[in-house]
Amino acid sequence: MAKRTGKKEEKKRSRIGEVRCLNCFERFRVPPKAEKFTCPNCSWEWRISWVNPKLAKIRGPMWDRMRF
Amino acid sequence: MALNRQIAYINLSTGEIETKPIPLEVRKKFIGGRGLDMYLLYNHTEAGIDALGPDNVALISAGLLSGTLSSASARTHVAAKSPLTGAVGSTNMGGFFAPELTWAGFHHLMLKGEAEEPVCVWVNDGKIEIRDASHLWGLSTRETQNALKEELGEEVQVLCIGPAGENLVRYANVMNGMKNAGGRTGMGAVLGSKNVKAIAARGTMDIEIRYPEEALEYDYEVMKHISGTKFAQIMGKYGTMFIQSVTNTTGLVRTRNFQHNQLLDAEPIECEHIEEYSFGTVGCFGCIIHCRHRYIVDDIYDEGPEYTAQGAFGWEVGCNNFETILRGNHLVNHYGMDILETGSMMAWAMELYEKGILTDKDTGGLKLEWGNDETVLELIRQIAFREGIGDVLAEGPLRAADKIGKDSLKYNIHVKGMSNLHSDERPTPALALGIATGTRGSDHLRSRPAIDLYHLPVFLLEKVYNNPVKYEGKFTSDYRDYEGKAWEVLWQEMMYMAIDLVGVCKYHCVFLSPNLMNFDHISKFLYYNTGLEMSPRDVWEVAERCYNIERLFNIREGFGRKDDTLVDRYFDEPTTRGLEIVRGKTIDREKFKEMIDEYYALHGWDENGTPTQETLERLGLDKEPSHML
Numbered sequence: 001m002a003k004r005t006g007k008k009e010e011k012k013r014s015r016i017g018e019v020r021c022l023n024c025f026e027r028f029r030v031p032p033k034a035e036k037f038t039c040p041n042c043s044w045e046w047r048i049s050w051v052n053p054k055l056a057k058i059r060g061p062m063w064d065r066m067r068f
Numbered sequence: 069m070a071l072n073r074q075i076a077y078i079n080l081s082t083g084e085i086e087t088k089p090i091p092l093e094v095r096k097k098f099i100g101g102r103g104l105d106m107y108l109l110y111n112h113t114e115a116g117i118d119a120l121g122p123d124n125v126a127l128i129s130a131g132l133l134s135g136t137l138s139s140a141s142a143r144t145h146v147a148a149k150s151p152l153t154g155a156v157g158s159t160n161m162g163g164f165f166a167p168e169l170t171w172a173g174f175h176h177l178m179l180k181g182e183a184e185e186p187v188c189v190w191v192n193d194g195k196i197e198i199r200d201a202s203h204l205w206g207l208s209t210r211e212t213q214n215a216l217k218e219e220l221g222e223e224v225q226v227l228c229i230g231p232a233g234e235n236l237v238r239y240a241n242v243m244n245g246m247k248n249a250g251g252r253t254g255m256g257a258v259l260g261s262k263n264v265k266a267i268a269a270r271g272t273m274d275i276e277i278r279y280p281e282e283a284l285e286y287d288y289e290v291m292k293h294i295s296g297t298k299f300a301q302i303m304g305k306y307g308t309m310f311i312q313s314v315t316n317t318t319g320l321v322r323t324r325n326f327q328h329n330q331l332l333d334a335e336p337i338e339c340e341h342i343e344e345y346s347f348g349t350v351g352c353f354g355c356i357i358h359c360r361h362r363y364i365v366d367d368i369y370d371e372g373p374e375y376t377a378q379g380a381f382g383w384e385v386g387c388n389n390f391e392t393i394l395r396g397n398h399l400v401n402h403y404g405m406d407i408l409e410t411g412s413m414m415a416w417a418m419e420l421y422e423k424g425i426l427t428d429k430d431t432g433g434l435k436l437e438w439g440n441d442e443t444v445l446e447l448i449r450q451i452a453f454r455e456g457i458g459d460v461l462a463e464g465p466l467r468a469a470d471k472i473g474k475d476s477l478k479y480n481i482h483v484k485g486m487s488n489l490h491s492d493e494r495p496t497p498a499l500a501l502g503i504a505t506g507t508r509g510s511d512h513l514r515s516r517p518a519i520d521l522y523h524l525p526v527f528l529l530e531k532v533y534n535n536p537v538k539y540e541g542k543f544t545s546d547y548r549d550y551e552g553k554a555w556e557v558l559w560q561e562m563m564y565m566a567i568d569l570v571g572v573c574k575y576h577c578v579f580l581s582p583n584l585m586n587f588d589h590i591s592k593f594l595y596y597n598t599g600l601e602m603s604p605r606d607v608w609e610v611a612e613r614c615y616n617i618e619r620l621f622n623i624r625e626g627f628g629r630k631d632d633t634l635v636d637r638y639f640d641e642p643t644t645r646g647l648e649i650v651r652g653k654t655i656d657r658e659k660f661k662e663m664i665d666e667y668y669a670l671h672g673w674d675e676n677g678t679p680t681q682e683t684l685e686r687l688g689l690d691k692e693p694s695h696m697l
Contacts, residue, residue, distance in 0.1 A: 022318050023647050025523035025545075044647075049340050051305050055298060059340060060317050063333050066645065 016054045021046070030056045069276040070132055070598045071095060073175035075108075075697065076196055078189060080262055081122060081181030085196050090175065094696050095600070096610075097688065100175055101131035102158060102568035103614030104697075105147040108178060109156070110617050111693040115624045119151035119254075120236060120261040122182040128169070128227065128267060129176040131571015135167030135275055135353070136597040137283040139291050140573040142166055142353035144227065144244065150253040151261070152238045152409070152464045153485040153509045155622045159241070159255050160513070162352035163248030166571055168225035171271030183263040190220065191269040201265040205234060208402045209243040216268050228266035229256040230404025232452040236260050237462040239409035243401065247360060247371035248352065251406035253486065253508050254464075278599035286596055290589060291356050299581035300357050304349065307359045308375035309339035311580070314521065315491065316383060319646010322492040323383045324438055325412075325419040326481050326637050329492040330645035331383035339378075341390045357575060365394045373397035379490025380411020385418060386438030395445055403452035412487030413461045413468070414447050416480050425474050432456040483510035484631050493634075494643050495650035496520065498553035501663050505557065505632045505677075507618040513574065514564050517556035519582050520547045532582050533559050536604040541666075548649070550659045554667040565611035566590050613687045616671075616679050620692065629677045632664060 017030045024042035031037070032053070038045045049059040077086045090104070098104040105127040117123040127147040134141045144166040150157030169175070173194040188201040204212050209230040216226045225244060233240035233256030240256030241249045250256075259265075277283050294300050302310045312334075315321050319330040331337075342361050350371065351358035360371045373393050381387055381396030400407045414436075420426040421436035428435075434450075434457065435443055450458025460471050466485040469477035481488045486509025493500035502515040519532070529543040533556060543552040560578075563586065567577045570590055577585040587604035594600045594607070602610070622631075634655060642652045668675065672683030684690040 020523070022314060023649065051302050055301055057302060057310070058313055058317065060313060060335060060338055061647075063335065066330065066332055 017056045019046075019048070019056050019058055022058060036062075069278060070134075070136055070170070071600070073130075073170055074173060075176040075178065076174055076191075077178045077180065078196065078198070079180045080183040080187065080198070080264065083198055085198075087174075087196070088697065090697065095132070096602075098614060099132050099569040099610050101129055101143070101571045102145045102147070102160065103565065103610065103617075104176060104569075105129050105145055105158070106156070106614055106617045106621065108176065108697065109147050109149070110621050110624075111695055111697070112178065112180075113149060117149060119149040119154065119157070120257060122262070124149050124258060124261075126179040126255070126258050126262060126264070127176060128179070130166035130170045131569060132175070133570040133572060133593055133597055134175070135170040137277055137280065137287050138570070138572060138593045138597055139287050140352065140355040140357075140576045141571050142355065143568070143571040143573060144169070144250065145568060145571070146242055146250045146255040148255060148258040149625075150486075150508065151236070151257045152254040154625055155484055155509060155627055156507045156618045157253040157255055157258065158508050158618070159250035159252045160568055161242070161244060161248045161250035162355075162573060163225075163244035164353045165225045165227045165244040165248075165269060167353045168269040168271055170275065171273055172269045173271060173273050177267065179259075179262055179264060182261065186263050186265045188216065188266045188268055189264065191267065191271075193271055193273055204265045206231065209404045210246060210402065212266055213243075213245070216266060220268055221270060224268050224270045226266050226268045228404075229259050229264075230402065230452070232403045232405040233257055233260035234265075235452065235454050235462070237405055237451060237454065238464040238467070239406040241404050241406050243404055245371070247401055249401065249406070251408060252511070252513075254406075256404050277597055279596045283593075283596035286592055290585065294576060294584060295356050297581055297583050299583070303359050303575065303580075304357050306339040306342060307349070307361060307372070309342065309373065309378050311375045312337075312339060312378055317647075319643060319650045320492055320495065320521070321379060321383050322481065322488075322490055324386050325384065325415040325479065326492070326641070327419065328645050329494065329643040329650065331386070331388065332645070334383065334388060336388050337378060337382045337390050337393060345394060352573065355573060359575065363394060365391055368395060368398045370394070370398040370401060372401070374407075376407045376411070376489070380407045380414075381444055384411045384415040384490045385444050387441055387444060388439065389441050392441040392444060396448060399445060399448045399452075403448070405448070405452055408489060409464065409487050410448060410451060411490060412481065413451070413465070414444060416465070417447070417457065417461055419479050420472065420476055423479070425476050426457070426472065430457055430472075478636065481510075481635060481637070483634065484508075484627065486510050492643065494638055494655055495646075495653040496547045497550045497655060497660065497663065498547065498556050500634060500638060500655050500660070501553055501667060502557045502560070504634050505664070505667060507615070507622055515557045515561045516579075517553070517560045518580050519578065520553070520556060522582075523547065524582060528582060532578060532586070536587050536608050548653070550656070550663055554663050554670060557667060558670050561615055562608050562611040563587070565615050566607050569610065569614065570594065609687070613689060616683070616687055616689055617692070619673075619677070619679060620689065623678055629664070629675070632677055634660075
């Protein structure tokens with residue numbers, strides 16, 4: 001198998017913890033093990049869960065904000 | 069080899085059994101699985117027959133790649149005229165039955181007529197026997213399978229019905245294993261009407277793979293790619309329940325029937341909670357994803373639950389209790405009933421109760437209140453055994469509305485008489501078009517462009533949706549738009565049909581991820597495993613032919629443009645909850661009409677949705693029914 005290039009490795013690393021904001025659709029990176037994170041683009045706050053140490057997903061919203 | 073698997077015609081009234089090879093010319097036109105089932109259904113039934121009478125036929129089939137070196141080729145297809153809708157009856161399920169049927173020498177079984185007493189059809193290495201099954205009548209789906217394994221051998225695979233199918237609940241399902249269910253359109257009721265409790269299969273007949281080394285190598289390459297996707301990793305951990313993290317969070321689910329589009333404070337039913345009850349995940353034959361959990365809750369041991377159970381016994385009925393989802397999932401599996409239709413009918417009944425259209429007098433005192441866990445579980449039982457209000461709800465949307473009267477039908481969320489998934493498509497025109505035009509009724513598994521929800525860049529949409537046939541219009545990334553969506557729906561129809569022809573799981577194709585199998589992959593899998601040389605475009609054309617056969621069946625039954633629509637609530641009641649981007653949304657009637665017009669034109673259908681003569685000739689369908697088989 002061909003050795004992975006440095007550029008590809010860097011690209012792969014950069015996707016770790018990356019999720020897409022459900023409100024503004026921008027991608028953002030969540031710090032490892034974080035359970036909450038605020039989208040830097042639209043300021044919407046999300047609860048986060050980890051499928052594995054590299055793969056984060058949005059778990060749900062902060063429910064208080066869903067009441068209007 | 070796979071191409072030498074046969075078809076068996078089993079006359080339950082006379083006991084006659086005839087087997088035939090499937091000619092290559094038929095394979096090239098319809099490939100197998102769902103597509104060939106639809107050809108057979110169209111050719112072996114007459115318009116207007118009683119779906120629960122002896123003139124209906126029940127087809128049980130494996131896809132052409134079933135049991136080969138193509139991974140996840142586990143899907144069984146069951147078809148008949150639907151007793152729920154009167155349209156195409158068609159359901160597709162995972163598990164282990166289809167490969168076993170293939171190894172037993174058959175790809176398609178056609179059950180005709182009706183047995184006088186309960187029977188089991190036993191398919192064993194090229195032989196077929198109709199056996200007495202009186203002792204199995206009344207057993208649950210799991211009890212039935214265990215009893216047959218004891219009688220016929222542990223290796224036997226069983227497809228069966230439960231009490232709901234025996235009681236002709238119009239959305240009774242067929243089951244294989246604990247959780248693999250062919251749920252939609254009431255195929256369990258069709259088997260029940262024929263007194264067929266089960267079909268058992270056992271086979272040891274080799275399938276000769278045309279190019280085994282290349283087939284293995286290609287399968288390894290594709291599976292390695294799939295297992296590396298985010299989708300597969302998330303799916304392997306939570307199953308389809310992970311979808312809720314997006315849909316309920318955004319506001320794309322229907323709650324309390326259709327009154328809201330989000331269940332608030334839904335943390336207790338989020339998919340992460342499965343880990344408290346699960347002791348591992350399992351998969352279907354040949355699958356690397358393993359998308360379902362085995363769980364225990366008190367004295368219940370089962371598999372799942374899926375996203376549909378989460379909706380049916382969670383947000384649709386206003387329950388916020390994970391254990392109710394686990395228990396409800398178990399009961400519908402046990403009784404053999406479609407989760408989705410069951411949840412929808414209950415949610416509808418609860419809204420009718422809230423509005424005073426149903427009263428305690430109608431329900432025998434059962435309080436059909438939102439979020440009442442005990443009511444939900446009791447109502448499942450009443451539907452399966454047709455007791456009390458359950459007897460009415462067992463009839464499905466249209467017949468139940470007729471019995472209840474008043475203006476009950478206007479609150480039911482259905483298309484062509486089949487309930488919708490617990491999703492709310494008001495903010496998503498593409499998904500709304502998909503359910504409106506589905507051949508088997510409101511349907512998220514036959515045309516849904518789910519990746520439309522991901523806000524993918526246009527260049528990626530073009531890459532996915534212009535292969536193998538190019539769309540001349542424009543795509544948009546915004547799921548709230550109407551532009552380009554008619555083509556997305558049509559493309560997904562062809563994709564899902566193609567994957568159903570070969571019997572591979574939809575979760576391996578472009579459905580929930582744009583990075584999975586498409587027509588190119590199917591073309592190669594077919595060649596390496598069977599030697600059939602079909603380009604991606606050829607596969608597309610077969611899918612188009614088969615989709616048109618489904619459409620022709622429905623037209624023969626009186627369906628047309630008037631039925632390709634949504635209930636008024638989609639157009640008149642704005643969404644009330646969710647993220648700001650989906651609040652206050654309805655489907656725009658005029659734009660929806662334009663989408664339908666474009667969708668028909670892209671298909672080569674006239675303004676009523678009937679395939680034109682030119683389209684029929686192009687697809688070689690102008691002489692149907694042709695009775696080639």
